[in-house]
Amino acid sequence: LTAHEMGHYLAATYHRVDASLPYFMPSPFMGTFGAFIRVRSAICSKRVLFDIGVAGPLAGFVFLLPAFAVGLAFSKVIPNIAHQGNVQFGVPTLQWLLQGAIFPGARTVDIYLHPVARAAWVGTFATAMNLLPIGQLDGGHILYAFFPTWHKRVSLFMCGALLALGVALLLLGTAWYGWIVWSVILFFLGRRHPMVYDASTLSVGRRKLGWIALVVFILCFAYAPIVAGGL
Numbered sequence: 356l357t358a359h360e361m362g363h364y365l366a367a368t369y370h371r372v373d374a375s376l377p378y379f380m381p382s383p384f385m386g387t388f389g390a391f392i393r394v395r396s397a398i399c400s401k402r403v404l405f406d407i408g409v410a411g412p413l414a415g416f417v418f419l420l421p422a423f424a425v426g427l428a429f430s431k432v433i434p435n436i437a438h439q440g441n442v443q444f445g446v447p448t449l450q451w452l453l454q455g456a457i458f459p460g461a462r463t464v465d466i467y468l469h470p471v472a473r474a475a476w477v478g479t480f481a482t483a484m485n486l487l488p489i490g491q492l493d494g495g496h497i498l499y500a501f502f503p504t505w506h507k508r509v510s511l512f513m514c515g516a517l518l519a520l521g522v523a524l525l526l527l528g529t530a531w532y533g534w535i536v537w538s539v540i541l542f543f544l545g546r547r548h549p550m551v552y553d554a555s556t557l558s559v560g561r562r563k564l565g566w567i568a569l570v571v572f573i574l575c576f577a578y579a580p581i582v583a584g585g586l
Contacts, residue, residue: 356481360390362414366407372396389481400553401500405561408496409568412482416571419478423449426472427457437464445577447479452574479575484537486572489513490545497568499548500557506548514542520578529582 360377367374373396379387398404427450437443446454446463454466468476486494489510499506521534557565 356387356390356415356478358418359411359415359478359481359485360392362410362412363392363407365414366410367392367394370403370406372398372403372407389484398549398551401503401551401555401557402553402561404496404551405500405557405565408493408500409561409564412486412493412568412571413564415478415482416575419475419482420449422471422478423475424453424457426469426475427453427466429469430458430472431467431469432458432461432465433467434465436467443582444473444476445580445582447476447483447575447577449479449574450476480577480580483572483575483577486568486575487513487517487541489541491548492541492545494568494572495545495548497565499551501562501565503551507546510541510546510548514538514546517541524579529579531579531582533581 356379357377364374364376372394375393375395377390377392379390381387394407398407450472451463454461454463458466485492486497488494488498495506495510498509502509515538517534517538521532521536521538524531524534
């Protein structure tokens with residue numbers, strides 16, 4: 356999370372945008388409920404908006420990828436260990452790929468994650484949440500930099516998609532209602548984005564980074580992050 360927010364901060368500093376150092380929100384469940392920086396000055400170009408928005412998820416991913424690999428290498432295979440706890444965590448695509456390489460043939464429910472791997476899991480969850488193309492999330496900033504006229508409609512569609520996914524998961528008995536809560540919060544508080552009056556288009560290099568950000572989102576996303584208890 357520190358790497359993620361420092362990515363935003365360093366990008367803002369590079370573009371001479373006034374921004375604070377990261378603030379961390381405490382949480383009794385995982386230690387922190389996330390972090391954020393406060394941008395105190397206006398962002399006047401889509402180029403700067405994109406750079407600040409994409410820097411956080413990419414910086415965080417650079418740190419969590421090796422942490423996840425090392426953490427999984429130190430994890431253990433214990434039959435049905437996942438069914439012995441009150442809370443079961445979903446498996447993002449990145450974890451599925453790494454554990455397939457490190458523990459070929461092992462079931463996900465049999466892998467007891469090392470604390471470093473669990474910390475990296477939290478990083479994937481935070482990265483996926485921030486890359487949702489909604490409002491002023493990092494994904495929303497990236498979306499606005501590419502398609503400002505589509506931002507409102509895509510944000511509204513994604514809120515509806517999260518709500519539908521949450522209802523579907525409840526009907527399937529996963530006890531995960533987080534997407535319903537987040538869809539409501541983002542619908543009422545997070546869909547709007549400040550106007551950036553800039554008619555220019557992003558460079559080829561930034562467009563490639565946009566595709567990389569999409570791949571990172573797919574690797575970090577889990578359709579049911581926590582399948583029993585909590586948000």
